[in-house]
Amino acid sequence: AQTVTQSQPEMSVQEAETVTLSCTYDTSESDYYLFWYKQPPSRQMILVIRQEAYKQQNATENRFSVNFQKAAKSFSLKISDSQLGDAAMYFCAYSNSGGSNYKLTFGKGTLLTVNP
Amino acid sequence: GAVVSQHPSRVICKSGTSVKIECRSLDFQATTMFWYRQFPKQSLMLMATSNEGSKATYEQGVEKDKFLINHASLTLSTLTVTSAHPEDSSFYICSALTGALFEKLFFGSGTQLSVL
Numbered sequence: 001a002q003t004v005t006q007s008q009p010e011m012s013v014q015e016a017e018t019v020t021l022s023c024t025y026d027t028s029e030s031d032y033y034l035f036w037y038k039q040p041p042s043r044q045m046i047l048v049i050r051q052e053a054y055k056q057q058n059a060t061e062n063r064f065s066v067n068f069q070k071a072a073k074s075f076s077l078k079i080s081d082s083q084l085g086d087a088a089m090y091f092c093a094y095s096n097s098g099g100s101n102y103k104l105t106f107g108k109g110t111l112l113t114v115n116p
Numbered sequence: 117g118a119v120v121s122q123h124p125s126r127v128i129c130k131s132g133t134s135v136k137i138e139c140r141s142l143d144f145q146a147t148t149m150f151w152y153r154q155f156p157k158q159s160l161m162l163m164a165t166s167n168e169g170s171k172a173t174y175e176q177g178v179e180k181d182k183f184l185i186n187h188a189s190l191t192l193s194t195l196t197v198t199s200a201h202p203e204d205s206s207f208y209i210c211s212a213l214t215g216a217l218f219e220k221l222f223f224g225s226g227t228q229l230s231v232l
Contacts, residue, residue, distance in 0.1 A: 043207065045160075045223035091159060102148065102213055102221065106159040 002027045004094050006107035013082045014115050020067075021077045021110045023092030029053075034068065034075045035093040035104070038086075048090070051075065052097070079112075087114040119143060120212045122224030129200055130232055137195045137227045139210030144220070145190035146212035151183075154207040154226075163208075166193050200231045 003026045013019035025034070036048040051059045051068050058066050063080045079086055092107040119142040129135050139149055148167050152160040164180075166172040166187035174180045182204075184196040193212075197204055210224040 043209075043226050045209065045211070047221075103150065103162055103165060104160075104211075105162075108159045109157075 002029075002032075002094050002096070002105050004092050004105050004107035006092050006110050008110045009108070010111045010113070012113040012115060013079070015082055015084060017082055018078060018080045019082055019112065021079075021090055021092075021112070023075045023077070023107055025073050025075065025092070025094050027073070027094065027096075029096055031097045033095045033097055034066075035095070036064070036066070036075075036077045037091045037093060037106075038088045039091060039109075040088040045091075049077065082114050084114050084116060087112055120146075120210065120222045120224040122210055122227055124227060125225060126228045126230075128230045128232060131201055132199055134196055134198045135200055135229060137197075137208055137210075137229075139193045139195070139212065139224050141191045141212045141214070141222070144212075144214045146193070146214055147190070148213040149187055149193040150211045150213070151185060151193075151195050152209045152211070154209060156207075160209060163195075197229065200229070202231045205229055205231045 005024045032053045034051045038046045038048050049059050049061045049064050058068050065078045067076045089109045089111050091109045093104045095104050121140045123138045151163045153163050154160045162175050163178045164172045164174045164185050166185045168187050168190050172185035187193040207226050207228050209226040214220040
């Protein structure tokens, strides 16, 4: 079974600075998807960024970028120019690709605090 | 953008009663819906996957007779917690998938269930 590990229960960052959230995963598959989701106090799950394992190029979405190291099974999220609105719980997630299996396996989350 | 509506957002019930939670895709047809459970300050755990017109597939350890899932149409899935007990108190989140792309996966806003 696939597992997702987030080793940082909490992180804090000063507004306008950069922070990196860590995620490692375990799988025997060669093709899969990785995600970062944001869950603010409203508890609505918001997709931050998605990476397909077969793509070597790291995904980026504005201030959010990932460092995908397939051999090391590592998938970290970098948030640049942190804003107060970035404060939330961040979940790393994994899914197999192909067929009809779109189940997500989530890590335990990292609570990000942004200090003004 | 696509919206998944989940109702009610919060429900309090007495032990022994049943509670129904609805998950609706408002502007798209959901071929597959997922139900997750989230305990306080913990991750999302997949409970079951439902496809329109067929029986739900439950994850290991989830009691299918206790958590009844019905996906009667392409826009509606329901989760009924039968004979609820205090240990069933949790945050329940649905997600809906249209087509076969992760770009088309959307989450509902969740339901906080409190069983007294």
